Amino acid sequence: GVQQLRYNSHPQLKISDHKPVSSVFTVGVKVIDQKRYKRVYEEIMKKLDRLENDYLPQIKLDKTECVFKDVKFIEVQSQVVTVANIGQVPLEFEFVN
Numbered sequence: 001g002v003q004q005l006r007y008n009s010h011p012q013l014k015i016s017d018h019k020p021v022s023s024v025f026t027v028g029v030k031v032i033d034q035k036r037y038k039r040v041y042e043e044i045m046k047k048l049d050r051l052e053n054d055y056l057p058q059i060k061l062d063k064t065e066c067v068f069k070d071v072k073f074i075e076v077q078s079q080v081v082t083v084a085n086i087g088q089v090p091l092e093f094e095f096v097n
Contacts (some may be wrong), residue, residue: 001028058087 003026011018049077062082085091 002026017052055089056087057087057089059091059093060084060086 004023005026006024008022010022013020060083062084066076066079066081068079083093
């Protein structure tokens, strides 16, 4: 990122035992645009957040409550609950008393 535009000798200067010279350069300097940096950072964070949310486990139940009426000793009753994984990742679940 450096380009020399001009190189000059200055023989009229006699203050040193070295030959005085000067030069003009254009130099590309990396500068961070803080406003742009913040905007890009926020966009990336939003995308990452969206991806994280998209890949959260998601489950769907056809019902959230099972009501057993007139339960009696040693009498079997059953109901069916359908559990569906509607997310994009595998999931595990368990029924807790």
